[in-house]
Amino acid sequence: MDKLFNKYYDRLMQPLETKIFGRIRKQLLSKAKGKVLEIGSGTGINFLYYEFADQVIAIEPDPMMLEQSLIKAREATVPIEVVPGDAQKLxxxxxxxxxxxxxxVLCTIPDPAKALAEIHRVCKPEGTILIFEHVRLNHLVLGKIQDWLTPVWKRLCVGCHLNRNTLETVEQAGFRVVQTTSMCRELFLVIEARIK
Structure with missing residues (x-):
């Protein structure tokens, strides 16, 4: 199942990318400057949105997605180095x-708190953390449905958790949240954070 999901990920996500995600990525990644680390580059979908980065190092643990990232890195307008890697051990x-x-990506990392601790370590004190995630809804019924669906969803979608409270995890990791924007009835969250 993982191989099929990874192989067809871009095609499966195309309607969302066209209608919603592309605009979010463009706006978020316009804030990525200097030397940039991207964790979990997936198929490299972000690469065309980097405009102001001097250099991007993109890590990806899955070999099939890493291959797709390498292709998109060659088409990018900024230098992008794609390497195998794990955000929990940078x-x-x-x-x-x-x-x-x-x-x-934080939805699929086994221990997002550990990954955020590593991000905190490798980020410069004046650096910026830019995150776009789907999150657990703060709704009595819908949040419970996400909890109930997550075990099956994880198996279907390469470890993706539907019910993580990413904002809380970011704050607990010692970051100062500068800005949050929620969309699609608070299902998706964009976070800009800095080191405290």
Whole structure:
């Protein structure tokens, strides 16, 4: 199932990318400047939106998605290096990056708190963290439905959790949240954060 999902991910997501996500990515990634780390680059869908980055290092743990990222990196307007990697154990020195980007990825990382601790470590003190995620709805019924669906959804969609409270996890990781924007009835959240 993982191979099929990864192979057809871009096609499955195309309607959402066209109607909603593309606009969100463009706006969010216009804030990524300097030396950028992207965690979980997936198929490289973000790469065409980097305009102001000097350099992007994109890590991706899945070999099939990494291959797709490599193709899109060659078409990007900024230098992008795609490497295998795990956000929970980043192989970079402390204070290495000006901006760190994660889009629709913290839902799949087994331990997002550990990944955020690593992001905190490798981000420069004046750096920016840019996150776009789907989150658990703060609704009595709909939130419970997300909880109920998550075990099956994780198996179908390569470990994706429907019910994570990403904003709380970011705050607990020691970041100062500068701005949040919710959309689609609060199902999706864009977070801009900095080191406290």
């Amino acid at each position: 192989p970079y020195p402390t204070n290495s990056f000006d901006s760190i980007v994660g889009t629709l």
